[in-house]
Amino acid sequence: MQHLAIAPILLPLLAGAIMIPMDDQRGRLRAALGVASALGLLAIAIALAFLADAGDAAPVFVYRLGNWPAQFGIVLVVDRLAAMLLLLSAVLGLAALLFSLVRWQRMGAHFHALFQFQLMGLNGAFLTGDLFNLFVFFEVLLAASYGLALHGSGVARVKAGLHYIAINLAASLLFLIGVSMIYGVAGTLNMADLAARIPALPAEDRPLLEAGAAILAMAFLAKAAMWPMGFWLAPTYSAASPPAAAIFSMMSKVGFYAVLRLSLLLFGAEAGASAGFGSTWLFLGGLATIAFGAISVLATQDLSRLAGASVLISSGTSLAALGAGQEAVTSGALFYLASSALAIGAFFLLVELLERGREVGADVLAVTQEAYGGKTEEDEEEVEVGTPIPATMAVLGGCFLCCALVLAGLPPLSGFIAKFAMLDGILNPQGLGQGAAAVPPDGWALLAALILSGLATVLAMTRAGIRSLWAATDRAVPRVGVVEIAPILLLLGLCIGMTAGAGPVLRYMQATASALHTAPSYMGSVVPVDGTTEARP
Amino acid sequence: MSLVVLSWSLFAAQIMLGLAFGCTAWRVLHGPRAQDRVVGLDILYINGMLLLLTFGIRTGTDLYFEAALVVALLGFVSTAALAKFLMRGEVIE
Amino acid sequence: MNHLAELPAPVALLASALVLAGAFLSLAGSFGLLRLRTFYDRLHAPTIATSMGISCVLLASMVVFTALQSRLVIHEVLVGALVVLTTPVTLMLVARTALHRDRLENNPGVPRAAAPDETAEHPEAARPEGPPA
Amino acid sequence: MPDALYLSTAIGLPYLGALVTALLPANARRLESWLAGAVALLTLTMVWLCYYPTIAEGGVVRAEIAWVPQLGLNLVLRLDGLASVFAVMVAGIGLLVVLYARYYMSSDDPIPRFFAFLLAFMGSMMGLVLSGNLIQLVFFWELTSLFSFLLIGYWQHSAQARDGARMALTVTASGGLALLAGVLLLGHIVGSYDLDRVLASGDVIRAHPLYLPALVLVLLGALTKSAQFPFHFWLPHAMAAPTPVSAYLHSATLVKAGIFLMARLWPVMAGTDAWFWILGSAGMITLLLGAYVAIFQHDMKGLLAYSTISHLGLITVLLSLNSPLAMVAAIFHTMNHATFKASLFMAAGIIDHETGTRDIRRLSGLNATMPFTARLAMVAAAAMAGVPLLNGFISKEMFITETLSASTAPTLLHSLLPLGAALASIFAVAYSLRFIHGAFFGPTTGDMPHTPHEPPQWMRLPVEVLVFGCMVVGILPAATIGPFLDVAVRSVLGEATPYYSLAVWHGFNLPLVMSLIALAGGALLYRLLQRHLNAGIDGTPLLRRLDGRRLFDRVMVFLSWRFARTLERLLGTSRLQTQLRLMVCVTILAAVLALAPHDFGLGVLQLSPADPVIGLVWLAGSLCALAAAYQAKYHRLAALVLLGGAGLAVCITFVWFSAPDLAVTQLLVEVVTTVLLLLGLRWMPKRLELAGSGRLLSRLRRYRDFAIALGAGLGLTAISYATMTRVSPEGISRFFLERAYTEGGGTNVVNVILVDFRGFDTFGEITVLCIVALTVFALLRRFRPAPESIGVPDQQQGDVRNWMMVPAVTMKLLFPLIGVVAVYLLLRGHDLPGGGFAGGLMLAIAILLQYMAGGTRWVEDHLRVHPLRWMSAGLLLAGGTGLAAMAFGQPFLTSYFAYADLGWLGKLPVASALIFDIGVFALVFGATVLMLIAIAHQSVRSQRAAPTPPPAPQEER
Amino acid sequence: MELILALSIGVLGGSGVWLLMRPRTFQLIIGLSLLSYAVNLFIFSMGRFPVGRPPVLEPGTAGDPAQYADPLPQALVLTAIVIGFATTALFLVVMLAARGLTGGDHVDGRRQDH
Amino acid sequence: MRWLLPHPVVSAGLFVFWLLASRSVAPGPVVVGAIIAVLGGWALALLDPPQVRIRRPGLILRLLGRVFVDIIRSNIAVARIVLSRRPARRAGFMHIRLSLREPHALAALACILTATPGTAWLEFDPEEGWLLLHVLDLIDEAEWVHIVKERYEAPLLEIFR
Ligand code: NA
Ligand code: NA
Numbered sequence A: 001m002q003h004l005a006i007a008p009i010l011l012p013l014l015a016g017a018i019m020i021p022m023d024d025q026r027g028r029l030r031a032a033l034g035v036a037s038a039l040g041l042l043a044i045a046i047a048l049a050f051l052a053d054a055g056d057a058a059p060v061f062v063y064r065l066g067n068w069p070a071q072f073g074i075v076l077v078v079d080r081l082a083a084m085l086l087l088l089s090a091v092l093g094l095a096a097l098l099f100s101l102v103r104w105q106r107m108g109a110h111f112h113a114l115f116q117f118q119l120m121g122l123n124g125a126f127l128t129g130d131l132f133n134l135f136v137f138f139e140v141l142l143a144a145s146y147g148l149a150l151h152g153s154g155v156a157r158v159k160a161g162l163h164y165i166a167i168n169l170a171a172s173l174l175f176l177i178g179v180s181m182i183y184g185v186a187g188t189l190n191m192a193d194l195a196a197r198i199p200a201l202p203a204e205d206r207p208l209l210e211a212g213a214a215i216l217a218m219a220f221l222a223k224a225a226m227w228p229m230g231f232w233l234a235p236t237y238s239a240a241s242p243p244a245a246a247i248f249s250m251m252s253k254v255g256f257y258a259v260l261r262l263s264l265l266l267f268g269a270e271a272g273a274s275a276g277f278g279s280t281w282l283f284l285g286g287l288a289t290i291a292f293g294a295i296s297v298l299a300t301q302d303l304s305r306l307a308g309a310s311v312l313i314s315s316g317t318s319l320a321a322l323g324a325g326q327e328a329v330t331s332g333a334l335f336y337l338a339s340s341a342l343a344i345g346a347f348f349l350l351v352e353l354l355e356r357g358r359e360v361g362a363d364v365l366a367v368t369q370e371a372y373g374g375k376t377e378e379d380e381e382e383v384e385v386g387t388p389i390p391a392t393m394a395v396l397g398g399c400f401l402c403c404a405l406v407l408a409g410l411p412p413l414s415g416f417i418a419k420f421a422m423l424d425g426i427l428n429p430q431g432l433g434q435g436a437a438a439v440p441p442d443g444w445a446l447l448a449a450l451i452l453s454g455l456a457t458v459l460a461m462t463r464a465g466i467r468s469l470w471a472a473t474d475r476a477v478p479r480v481g482v483v484e485i486a487p488i489l490l491l492l493g494l495c496i497g498m499t500a501g502a503g504p505v506l507r508y509m510q511a512t513a514s515a516l517h518t519a520p521s522y523m524g525s526v527v528p529v530d531g532t533t534e535a536r537p
Numbered sequence B: 001m002s003l004v005v006l007s008w009s010l011f012a013a014q015i016m017l018g019l020a021f022g023c024t025a026w027r028v029l030h031g032p033r034a035q036d037r038v039v040g041l042d043i044l045y046i047n048g049m050l051l052l053l054t055f056g057i058r059t060g061t062d063l064y065f066e067a068a069l070v071v072a073l074l075g076f077v078s079t080a081a082l083a084k085f086l087m088r089g090e091v092i093e
Numbered sequence C: 001m002n003h004l005a006e007l008p009a010p011v012a013l014l015a016s017a018l019v020l021a022g023a024f025l026s027l028a029g030s031f032g033l034l035r036l037r038t039f040y041d042r043l044h045a046p047t048i049a050t051s052m053g054i055s056c057v058l059l060a061s062m063v064v065f066t067a068l069q070s071r072l073v074i075h076e077v078l079v080g081a082l083v084v085l086t087t088p089v090t091l092m093l094v095a096r097t098a099l100h101r102d103r104l105e106n107n108p109g110v111p112r113a114a115a116p117d118e119t120a121e122h123p124e125a126a127r128p129e130g131p132p133a
Numbered sequence D: 001m002p003d004a005l006y007l008s009t010a011i012g013l014p015y016l017g018a019l020v021t022a023l024l025p026a027n028a029r030r031l032e033s034w035l036a037g038a039v040a041l042l043t044l045t046m047v048w049l050c051y052y053p054t055i056a057e058g059g060v061v062r063a064e065i066a067w068v069p070q071l072g073l074n075l076v077l078r079l080d081g082l083a084s085v086f087a088v089m090v091a092g093i094g095l096l097v098v099l100y101a102r103y104y105m106s107s108d109d110p111i112p113r114f115f116a117f118l119l120a121f122m123g124s125m126m127g128l129v130l131s132g133n134l135i136q137l138v139f140f141w142e143l144t145s146l147f148s149f150l151l152i153g154y155w156q157h158s159a160q161a162r163d164g165a166r167m168a169l170t171v172t173a174s175g176g177l178a179l180l181a182g183v184l185l186l187g188h189i190v191g192s193y194d195l196d197r198v199l200a201s202g203d204v205i206r207a208h209p210l211y212l213p214a215l216v217l218v219l220l221g222a223l224t225k226s227a228q229f230p231f232h233f234w235l236p237h238a239m240a241a242p243t244p245v246s247a248y249l250h251s252a253t254l255v256k257a258g259i260f261l262m263a264r265l266w267p268v269m270a271g272t273d274a275w276f277w278i279l280g281s282a283g284m285i286t287l288l289l290g291a292y293v294a295i296f297q298h299d300m301k302g303l304l305a306y307s308t309i310s311h312l313g314l315i316t317v318l319l320s321l322n323s324p325l326a327m328v329a330a331i332f333h334t335m336n337h338a339t340f341k342a343s344l345f346m347a348a349g350i351i352d353h354e355t356g357t358r359d360i361r362r363l364s365g366l367n368a369t370m371p372f373t374a375r376l377a378m379v380a381a382a383a384m385a386g387v388p389l390l391n392g393f394i395s396k397e398m399f400i401t402e403t404l405s406a407s408t409a410p411t412l413l414h415s416l417l418p419l420g421a422a423l424a425s426i427f428a429v430a431y432s433l434r435f436i437h438g439a440f441f442g443p444t445t446g447d448m449p450h451t452p453h454e455p456p457q458w459m460r461l462p463v464e465v466l467v468f469g470c471m472v473v474g475i476l477p478a479a480t481i482g483p484f485l486d487v488a489v490r491s492v493l494g495e496a497t498p499y500y501s502l503a504v505w506h507g508f509n510l511p512l513v514m515s516l517i518a519l520a521g522g523a524l525l526y527r528l529l530q531r532h533l534n535a536g537i538d539g540t541p542l543l544r545r546l547d548g549r550r551l552f553d554r555v556m557v558f559l560s561w562r563f564a565r566t567l568e569r570l571l572g573t574s575r576l577q578t579q580l581r582l583m584v585c586v587t588i589l590a591a592v593l594a595l596a597p598h599d600f601g602l603g604v605l606q607l608s609p610a611d612p613v614i615g616l617v618w619l620a621g622s623l624c625a626l627a628a629a630y631q632a633k634y635h636r637l638a639a640l641v642l643l644g645g646a647g648l649a650v651c652i653t654f655v656w657f658s659a660p661d662l663a664v665t666q667l668l669v670e671v672v673t674t675v676l677l678l679l680g681l682r683w684m685p686k687r688l689e690l691a692g693s694g695r696l697l698s699r700l701r702r703y704r705d706f707a708i709a710l711g712a713g714l715g716l717t718a719i720s721y722a723t724m725t726r727v728s729p730e731g732i733s734r735f736f737l738e739r740a741y742t743e744g745g746g747t748n749v750v751n752v753i754l755v756d757f758r759g760f761d762t763f764g765e766i767t768v769l770c771i772v773a774l775t776v777f778a779l780l781r782r783f784r785p786a787p788e789s790i791g792v793p794d795q796q797q798g799d800v801r802n803w804m805m806v807p808a809v810t811m812k813l814l815f816p817l818i819g820v821v822a823v824y825l826l827l828r829g830h831d832l833p834g835g836g837f838a839g840g841l842m843l844a845i846a847i848l849l850q851y852m853a854g855g856t857r858w859v860e861d862h863l864r865v866h867p868l869r870w871m872s873a874g875l876l877l878a879g880g881t882g883l884a885a886m887a888f889g890q891p892f893l894t895s896y897f898a899y900a901d902l903g904w905l906g907k908l909p910v911a912s913a914l915i916f917d918i919g920v921f922a923l924v925f926g927a928t929v930l931m932l933i934a935i936a937h938q939s940v941r942s943q944r945a946a947p948t949p950p951p952a953p954q955e956e957r
Numbered sequence E: 001m002e003l004i005l006a007l008s009i010g011v012l013g014g015s016g017v018w019l020l021m022r023p024r025t026f027q028l029i030i031g032l033s034l035l036s037y038a039v040n041l042f043i044f045s046m047g048r049f050p051v052g053r054p055p056v057l058e059p060g061t062a063g064d065p066a067q068y069a070d071p072l073p074q075a076l077v078l079t080a081i082v083i084g085f086a087t088t089a090l091f092l093v094v095m096l097a098a099r100g101l102t103g104g105d106h107v108d109g110r111r112q113d114h
Numbered sequence F: 001m002r003w004l005l006p007h008p009v010v011s012a013g014l015f016v017f018w019l020l021a022s023r024s025v026a027p028g029p030v031v032v033g034a035i036i037a038v039l040g041g042w043a044l045a046l047l048d049p050p051q052v053r054i055r056r057p058g059l060i061l062r063l064l065g066r067v068f069v070d071i072i073r074s075n076i077a078v079a080r081i082v083l084s085r086r087p088a089r090r091a092g093f094m095h096i097r098l099s100l101r102e103p104h105a106l107a108a109l110a111c112i113l114t115a116t117p118g119t120a121w122l123e124f125d126p127e128e129g130w131l132l133l134h135v136l137d138l139i140d141e142a143e144w145v146h147i148v149k150e151r152y153e154a155p156l157l158e159i160f161r
Helices: A007-019 A024-054 A080-102 A111-127 A131-150 A155-186 A191-200 A206-223 A233-239 A242-266 A279-299 A303-324 A327-354 A366-371 A392-408 A414-427 A441-471 A482-500 A502-517 A519-526 B002-030 B034-059 B062-088 C002-006 C009-035 C045-069 C076-104 D002-023 D029-051 D081-104 D111-129 D134-152 D159-190 D195-199 D202-207 D211-225 D234-240 D243-252 D254-269 D273-295 D300-320 D324-355 D371-385 D391-406 D412-440 D457-475 D482-496 D510-534 D548-571 D576-595 D612-631 D636-656 D660-681 D696-724 D733-739 D749-757 D759-781 D800-828 D836-862 D867-887 D912-943 E002-020 E025-045 E071-102 F008-022 F027-046 F057-083 F103-115 F141-159
Strands: A061-065 A074-078 D061-068 D073-079 D897-901 D907-911 F092-097 F119-125 F130-135
Touching: A007 A024, A007 A111, A007 D867, A024 A074, A024 A080, A024 A111, A024 A502, A074 A080, A074 A111, A074 A519, A080 A111, A080 A242, A080 A327, A080 A482, A080 A502, A111 A131, A111 A242, A111 D759, A131 A155, A131 A242, A131 D759, A131 E071, A155 A191, A155 A206, A155 A233, A155 D576, A155 D696, A155 E025, A155 E071, A191 A242, A191 A519, A206 A242, A206 D576, A206 D696, A233 A242, A233 A303, A242 A279, A242 A303, A242 A327, A242 A502, A242 A519, A279 A303, A279 A441, A279 D548, A303 A327, A303 A392, A303 A414, A303 A441, A327 A392, A327 A414, A327 A441, A327 A482, A327 A502, A392 A414, A392 A441, A392 A482, A414 A441, A414 A482, A414 A502, A414 D134, A414 D159, A441 D159, A441 D548, A482 A502, A502 A519, A502 D061, B002 B034, B002 C002, B002 C009, B002 D612, B002 D636, B034 B062, B034 C009, B034 C045, B034 C076, B034 D636, B062 C076, B062 D636, B062 D660, B062 D800, B062 D836, C002 C045, C009 C045, C009 F057, C045 C076, C045 F057, C045 F103, C076 D800, C076 F008, C076 F103, C076 F119, D002 D029, D002 D061, D002 D073, D002 D111, D029 D073, D029 D081, D029 D111, D073 D081, D073 D134, D073 D195, D081 D111, D081 D243, D081 D254, D081 D324, D081 D457, D081 D482, D111 D134, D111 D243, D111 D254, D134 D159, D134 D195, D134 D211, D134 D234, D134 D243, D134 D254, D159 D195, D159 D202, D159 D211, D159 D234, D159 D548, D195 D254, D202 D211, D202 D254, D211 D254, D211 D273, D234 D243, D234 D300, D234 D548, D243 D254, D243 D300, D243 D324, D254 D300, D254 D324, D254 D482, D273 D300, D273 D412, D273 D510, D300 D324, D300 D391, D300 D412, D324 D371, D324 D391, D324 D457, D324 D482, D371 D391, D371 D412, D371 D457, D391 D412, D391 D457, D391 D510, D412 D510, D576 D696, D576 E002, D612 D636, D612 E002, D612 E025, D636 D660, D636 E002, D636 E025, D660 D749, D660 D836, D660 D912, D660 E025, D660 E071, D696 E002, D696 E025, D733 D749, D733 E071, D749 D759, D749 D912, D749 E071, D759 D867, D759 D912, D759 E071, D800 D836, D800 D912, D800 F008, D800 F027, D800 F103, D800 F119, D836 D912, D867 D912, D907 D912, D912 E071, E002 E025, E025 E071, F008 F027, F057 F103, F057 F141, F092 F141, F103 F119, F103 F141, F130 F141
Parallel strands: none
Antiparallel strands: A061 A074, D061 D073, D897 D907, F092 F130, F119 F130
16 A cells, blocks of 8 residues: 555656657557556555545555655655645646557657656656755756657757757756755755754754755746746747647646745745745745746747746646735635646647647758758658547637636636635635634735736637637638547646546645645654654664 | 875875876877877776876775776777777778 | 884885875876976876886785785786877877877978888977967 | 436536537537537436435535545536526526527538537536536636537638637636636635535635735636626627527627626625725626616627626626626526527527518518517517516516615715616616617518528427416516525525525516616617617717727737737847857857856865966967957958867877877867768858948947856856866765776776766767767758859869879778778777767768769779668667667676687687777768768769759768 | 966856857857856855765765765766757757758858857 | 687687686686677677787887887886976888888787877878888888887887798
8 A cells, every 4th residue: 555655756757768769660659558557556546635634634644765864865755745746747747648550759769758757757757855855856857848748750849959958957956956956955855854854953044044045946947937937938848849848837837836836835934034934935936937927928929838828827826825925825826826727738739729820840950851861750741540539629729718717716616716816815814704804915916817818818818719710711620539629628628627526626725725835744753852762674 | 204205205196196197188288299199098998097096096995996997998999099089080880 | 004014124115115106106297297398208207107117006905915915916917908009099199189189280390201201311309389279 | 326426417428419510420410419419418317316405405515526536626516506506597598498499500511520629518517517626617617618600610711709708718718717726826815626615615705815916816717707887798799600609609608607706706706895896897888788788789699798798797796796686687687588589599590590680670570480589589689678578577576675775875986876777777678679669660572582481390399388477477487486595695605695586576666667668768769769770880880989899809909919029029039149049149148147146266276287288289379279260350360270279289189198098089079070071061151251340239239248248258267177176076976987997907097988877978969970970871862052153163173183193092002001090099088088989980081082083983892881770780789789788688888808718829808898989980980071071962963963863962972 | 276266167157157148159169068067066156165085985884974975966966967968969969960950150140240 | 720710819819808808717707708609709800900910929019119118118207208397309101112011010000190190190001011101200110110110110010921
């Protein structure tokens, strides 16, 4: 049973490792392996979520790799937050993978292996309880994301990929600087151990620790695309192949996850002199990101750029909500995170179907192509979609509408519940009717930001939707396969499910937020107070 | 007495090697042509390796021998690759 | 450095001499690399370091460790062997490169080919360098 | 309980119907309309079932379904008098509209979609009026916006429909967001979103400091939805919708949602000056403006649209008056307006349907060709104009009475009210006359696309029903509508319900005089304007410039182009340099901000004495680094060599401070990196130093960058120096030192950490390497070089065999030698410096050397490396070691260590960590070779450039 | 001694940051390499640069922390080196692909200014 | 035997290398060394290098001694040139026509000439056998030709025949 904690990492790893030497003749086997692994991950994630939700605030599993005591070896920690993110990444992974089966998997080499490693990296980042191991998993997921971002090659992807990689390499260096500073001052890498050490830190060492945390945060915030470090996101995501972009909708959440986990664990209420460190900046950065995302959303004419800009808004919203520092807002933000990740994933997949028919190989320089051996790859392959769906435009339109509704936070889908939950949390931090204290100014700012960004999204989505679905009447109806639309329907169906089942889902989120805001329960179960240097069992 | 002599000679030797390192680095810096830099780098590696060996003597551990071995082997590979690039325009044809 | 105190005096003195000689020769070679005026001249300087310089230091190391560990320690030979084996390769390649580039740029005083020809029969001494590339 | 069932059916059934209809085939028009009609009828029945006896007796039906109880958001279905009036309108007129649409819609249109949207809209409207929770109300509020958007844009091929739909959605959804904010404030003030609790908290709300913001936000929602000035402009453009939609949404339901909301919250939010001023001024302007503009509309539906705007303004003014009697009038006029306006829209639709045009200028003499329809339209129009004995008259008279009684109040607006009312009534008569006179009278030979004739009887039936209603209510108000109105009013006003009389005749009083003056004045005005109107000029006199649509478009364009694009350019960038610069600056700022509040200083640790050797090495190393930075633009090779110099300094430093493992690894990596970069240099463009790079601007940029770089460097120095002068914390490293040998079985603590204590990191790290190699391989398979670098480099004259003959001998000999070193590093790693990573890289270098010596083809004729297999095997081996532990019931990667006694050979240390390390070795070797070979292959590919596609540089050979 | 190392970290880091902000891809890659040297040394420096401590344990003993260097930063540096190596290789190849597809070596594609 | 040890000399070298590197002659390292030596030989065989046949071990030793002496001598000479303030010397290129063609022998000669400061191997023309040398102190060209041809080439010709 314990081993269930590591399964989300091992399963894709082994699947990926087996796929590496398979050549294109074994494409079907490779795809089957990939789907099997994704399904397995989904099953595991569901099981973990149920197990995590069954217990109290403490993590359900603390898996000690190599059987070393937690603060010396590396631990994986499964709590509600981790389980929820695992589930999200499993769902998005499955959807993106299914979508890719029709044609994107053949647009370049090693797609399936890279995809599995991507999932492994994501899962590892969510599970690990060790700061440096988090770096390693960040690198795993980033490396795979580089591969997926470049999957299919072409000018746009390579140009955007270059920026993406350069910025993330720089961010990784910041990560290392931050982690090592923290180690240099606190002498540990285990997050829980670190949290336990911070309150007792000598005053003269505190500035260094906080500076380290600030630098570390920059690495995360660059990945979460906080303004002004997120300009890479929209070009990269919009240039990436749709399945990659869909799974990337989880990637920007990783940065947020790290900030969430660490800021609440290390600088929560129990952190002594460091309590609440940086939350103001987080809040301001989040607001700036929302503003910039809203501006980008308004400014863009392109569907996939629109999707990218929506990621910015979503990131900014999560960050600002976290910066607000209220448990009630955090739970709303978690709900929002899940809902927007699903919708953005679906939107990226959908955009490709809507824009299908653009020439694939057009972006390769014609001159070199001729001189360099011509059409060597599968560039010119016909779009063969399998069984096409009926009433294509109606289905696509419906899906677009759903995505737009979730992203804009309009009823009736989960985006509305999410925004409402956050706004309610801002206005009534103690709960509705529980002492109507005056709302602080930052509450008003967040409220305005959420409402206005929703408005901007409505405007942009309406414009884009009308242009691509209604105005283009003379265009040929794209051929869309059942396998392609199914994942989109799956993701949007989950959004609908999150609306209908908002009560239980939000209850899970509230339990998660409450556990996050009470760091000692996490600390206590990861690093037991007594057995600090206890020998290997 | 002999200990003092040896210590000081090791120290002096390391200073000399450090100076040699500096001289070579200057050649690498100054060029003027690529081939000069490549030769410079080769010797830089040799100087570095000698530093490691003297350091090994100074500390009395032969654990730095591997590092020296690797320097000897790899300094060659990188300078050979540089030279090959200069000579043929690409490292692997 | 208390471990060095265990060394017998003659060994220590021998090692000192060898280390100093090796370091000095290496410094001389590097200094030559700095000082000599043409590339082809400079090609010679480092070989002082790669031959005697290294040998002396390696010998010193062998002596010291043999004395310290009271058994024959000669694995340093490997380093020497590797250097002897590899240095020519680098230098040959670099030299060949320099020749080739000088020829391409028609720098005077460089033999046109491996075989002797009329103009290069009696090459003069130090040639001026070509312009930096 | 049956009440709850009825109410949830009333909301759920339309949605269910919508779903079923959407799935029906496109040609099943009859079935679809029957289904829709049945749904509407059933919905109406449900309301009816609740109405009697509970509502009729002044009760409230309430059902609660748990949804998100934590947030105070439950599905609360609540039917009272006010809601039932609206619910009946929604379901009843819905039923009529379905019947009408059955004949109106053409078979070319996608009928299932139409009915699906219509039913969904009906459901949303029902949800709105039945909401017992404010958030739920907003929820359905936005849904009505959404489905109205879909209905307006139903004929999506028409640009007008698209623009109209977009405008409607933009305005109403924005208003909805404002409403959400307002409702949240109300919830905050009251402590609940439940309507009953909110309605009970009027005093608290009005006294709260947040009252005004909440009021403004709520009213923003109401006014946008009800098309009140200045948000009125969307409604005329929504006329691009099919006429049944206009009849339904734009007379009876959607636009009344705002009225509903204002009436709903009237008990708790009205009664203040702010309420009066906002609503009074907006309503008054709308009333007059709408009526005035309506006169000059040539499109029948346009006329009706502006008239609707005006009537909604009327109702708004009534609501603004803070008087219970005005409230009665407002509700009454709402009902009346719904009946006559819906019938008028339907009539206009019939005319459009039968003649092919709605242009009043083209229509003529329909009184003769379609007499029955004409009579119906005339009666409805008369109701609209406020002619006595029709329902419009009664409510309008109540309106005038209220304005007159309000005019005694102190403010200017109050005193202007009767004047406005009179003027608006005159306009109303004028446009009603225009509607009738323009279309039905005059010569029968208009220039109409079709020859006009009466519509099918069933298509006329809804109009007949509604007109009948107008007349009945107009003649016998108290007997027909009275009870319903009373229940509705009581549900709003409760105890404060005033006495009012629904009589047709109140005696010859001032209001009646004003009505009569209005009728006469309107007729006169129409007569005066007839010349102008017959001239057929587009646009409204005096208000030509006030084109809401143009303004809207300008705002939209400004928002997305000028504003958003400019801001995006200002606040964002697409340039990598700027992005990286920002990142560095933000990080520096973050660190400074974190350090600044404290007094950040050095620690107390005794510094170790400076070693001049390291000083010399670093003098050289620093110079190399600086020179590399300086040279990297024009002298790439020089920069590369200098980078090597700096790397060597790092390596020596590692040795100096007791980290031989790091030194070895650093060196290996540096060499492979150098070779990789060299392999890449071949494809880079030639770069010549250009004059003129010293422009002032670029010089300034460089100074700025220099300052940033200096800051970053100083920052790193300061932090590392400050840390090094501090005492080490009592950290976790003691554990590693103490257990490395006793429990990890190795003396090289670093290696034991890497393969055991923190083996999982290593596992991840080799995965990274593996991923990168795969990516490199995939990317290079589609590599296209720039045209000018395809050719063979000019240095390559003569055969490589010849040139490399002597060096190649040595390089080949080195192959096994380096291989042995690789194995050596691998096997001893656990105890001494070395390890799988170093070994793997070493072996890759051995292969690389052969490629350098012999060229790609030669090597591949002799050697078969299968890098992908090595990688896979390595990863599986490393992973398998971890899994093996699981088989023994231990966590993943738990190490096992023992000495196997091999007799005379001695004891062989068997550590699972070694197997793990072998996995690392294989993977690193495979990945490195794959990358090197993949890049190297590009030269071969380019030289083979030929019509036949070259095989991809697969791993075999 | 500490100051020398801190300064060299600063010089490496500063040069790297300078190159990071340059317009050519090759400058960027050299810059990233220099920066990763700086960062590796920086991580290493967080173990407080012990001078003259033995790098490996005496066989059969448990190490005394006062006698040995802090091994953990070293292990971290090793991981960082490997990952840095991998990413540098990847960046190189992307740089090549960009060069091939855009025809230039500007970080933003074909931009010509400075 | 051929298949087991295709390159016995190299295998022997590798075996010695291993033992030296392991710093031990215990049975364990010996066995591993033997395995590695065999594997190394096979690896080299993959590359299909020309077979080396080395004769006259005595001559090899004599040559090594001679080279050793020369290295010391030329080290001193070159060090003097480098360090002297105004060196009286004439550096220059010179051609020597070699009879050696065997690659290993040429490689050995290159090692010798490189290891001896003062002479630098620049270019070799395998067809005609012309070797282009650079000599730091080219006072007597004939003397250098003699050294290369007689002192080094002749024994090498004997050894690699
Ligand atoms: Na190691
Ligand atoms: Na020489």
